[in-house]
Amino acid sequence: MLENAWLIPLFPLLSFLLLIFLGNQWREKSSFVGIGFTGISFVLSVIVLFVQMTNGSGGAEAAWLTIGSIEFRVGVVVNPLNALMLVIVSLVSFLVHIYSKSYMHDDARITTFYSYLGLFTFAMLALVISPNLLQLYIFWELVGVGSFLLIGFYFYKEEAKAAAKKAFIMTRIGDIGLLIGMILLFWQVGSLEFNEIFTAVRDGEVAEGLLTLIAILIFIGAVGKSGQFPLHTWLPDAMEGPTPVSALIHAATMVAAGVYLVATLFPVFESSPAAMTVVAVTGGFTAIFAATIGLVQKDIKRVLAYSTVSQLGYMMMALGAAGYVAGVFHLMTHAFFKALLFLAAGSVIHAVHTQNIEKMGGLWKKMRITGPVFLIGTLAISGVPLFSGFFSKDEILLATWYDGRYGLFTLGLIAAFFTAFYMFRLFFMVFTGDSRSTVTEVQESPRSMTYPMITLAVLAIFSGYINTPWFGTFLGDWLIGDSEFLPFEHHEGPVWIMLAASLIAFAGIGLAYLIYYKKSLQRDFLTSHMPNTYTLVFNKYFIDEFYQYTIEYGARAVSYLGSFIEKYIVEVIVAAVTGVVKSVGSLGSRLQSGQVQTYGAVAFVGLAILVFLVVWTGGYL
Amino acid sequence: MSSLPVNAYLLLALVLFCIGLFGALTKKNTVIVLISIELMLNAVNINLVAFSKYGINPGITGQIFSLFTITVAAAEAAVGLAILIALYRNRSTVQIDEMNTMKH
Secondary structure, eight states: OOOGTTHHHHHHHHHHHHHHHGGGGGGHHHHHHHHHHHHHHHHHHHHHHHHHHHHHEEEEEEEEEEEEEEEEEEEEEOOOOHHHHHHHHHHHHHHHHHHHHHHTTTTTTHHHOOOHHHHHHHHHHHHOOOSSSHHHHHHHHHHHHHHHHHTSSSSHHHHHHHHHHHHHHHHHHHHHHHHHHHHHHHHHHHHOOOHHHHHHHTTSSSSSSHHHHHHHHHHHHHHHTTTTTTTTTTTGGGGGGGGGHHHIIIIIIIHHHHHHHHHHTTHHEEEEEEEHHHHHHHHHHHHHHHHHHHHTBBHHHHHHHHHHHHHHHHHHHHHHOOOOHHHHHHHOOOOOOOOHHHHHHHHHHHHSOOOBBOOOOOOOTTTTTTTHHHHHHHHHHHHHHTTHHHHHHHHHOOOOOOOOOHHHHHHHHHHHHHHHHHHHHHHHHSSSSSOOOSSOOOOOOHEEEEEEEHHHHHHHHHHHEEEEETBHHHHHHHHHOSSSSOOOOOOOOOOOHHHHHHHHHHHHHEEEIIIIIISSOOOOTEEEEEEEEHHHHGGGGGHHHIIIIIIIIIHHHHHHHHHHHHIIIIHHHHHHHHHHHHHHHHHHTTTTOOOOOOOOOHHHHHHHHHHHEEEEEHHHO | OOSOOHEEEEEEHHHHHHHHOOOHHSSSHHHHHHHHHHHHHHHHHEEEEEEEHHHHSSSSSHHHHHHHHHHHHHHHHHHHHHHHHHHHHHHHBBBBGGGGOOOO
């Protein structure tokens, strides 16, 4: 059964091919093709998940290329992590497909949109069942292409075009790291199969220093894909794409690929404490860094984008702190509540035709479904007790605490406070107060948009209960399972951590309530005291500008230097050479005077000289 | 007749050849140039005949060769003059230094 798991990515691929080649005239009908095929994928994924749970892991492989004694293989592998990812990706993709039917209703290129969605879903599903790094890398790049196409979907908009290019280039920078890491690993281990890599690493066949280098290089790939500092700048810009795409790619699935990569190669990272520290610190820093930016943004999607960056940092921090289960757990819960938030945001944008939260407000009464599901998503991401985000965040904080990283633990708590604050700032500004919208007739979205949101809202509430300190750690036991490479870890945490996390969340919510709902605190009482800090944070710490002035202008200076050398040195040399040849040639052609008698005279003189020489040397010339 | 040494023939041929060469290289009238070329050919004929009689291996070959040369020279003169007439019709000149269109 599990060896047929390759069928799962095949259906979205079929949908892509069908729509791109035959779907030109189908327009809206093409959504049914996309929904149908991803639906099949989702059902199959669920079946695979259950088979994996009852019968254990499995897969199939075949030789692809044999070069000398080295064999490259292709195939599928289903283990707990892969099966979980399959279900998350296919479920979110399925829901986004349904949602897009209404959201993209008016778009002339809806068929193209669905075909790109199919391509992306195919790449992502194939990525998570790859049994070796090479195959993973292929689909890793394909996912990047899918993301490029979807971000640049509104290609007639300058910003969308620029954002697509930016996303592609920034992730490519990370991919170079991954590629070099892969090559080093292949050089050391002689294989790119996950199992062989893990065995070699466990047996200590790779030198400590080199292993750290490999792990960090691979992590750079994950940094690019998952929008970690310093390669995070593409992710907020990627919000130029259609909102369902933001939900699918930039919240739930593609950006999770980086976290998935680190989780899959966890045994490699775990063997190198230095690499683990790098992962944890990068993650922790990104979590707090992006959270502070999220505090002041005015675009609803950008706030969510920065919260995504922040939450991905959280996951990385968990993985770096040896919290394998915590990281994957948060990956799952985050996929649900962040997809929910994005879809709800899309529903809001659909209704009021703006993304600026200053121009929203008072939508709670008008959007009877979007409002509550957005509130559920907000509660979940803020880590309010009994919602899914609470359990996974708690697990992460526990992991950092037990790993002895108290600094990161504190950072995590502060980031949780910020998260709760900016998410409720968003909620209050969008849904409460007086309407500041220019659109008077606000309507709730159609059912094909609300049903996916409701499904996700249910998951956002309940998906946390599969791994709690109270009802058992089902997810953790299953994920670690029978793997010989993953360490068993579960921490019976001190109760105060959970209490602290809850209090922090409520504190953030309370502050947001006072400022944005009760208005008992002036909105600008902090910004007016620290205008410089506000400017700094509002402009995202000037990271984009920093890149602009260092890397871009640097590259430009180098290219100007190159073109200067080309123009004034290389071309001058070339011109000199050709000039000499030309002048010699024109000099020679002067001899061609057309005076036949001159030719004859010259020939005769030449003959005479030859004869003279022959005679002079006695015939031995 | 046999008292005349071979040197005399060769000298005559040399003088004729040099006159022909000089004429071919210096005269401006194309007809004169053609005549000069005939002169050079005939100088060669004298050489051939002289060697066929007084050479190291006397034989008939030289004389036959000179007959060939005369034939070819006649043909050459005919073709040359025909070309010249055609040229004259086109450019109304027989001055050789004005026939200089084939240059760089």
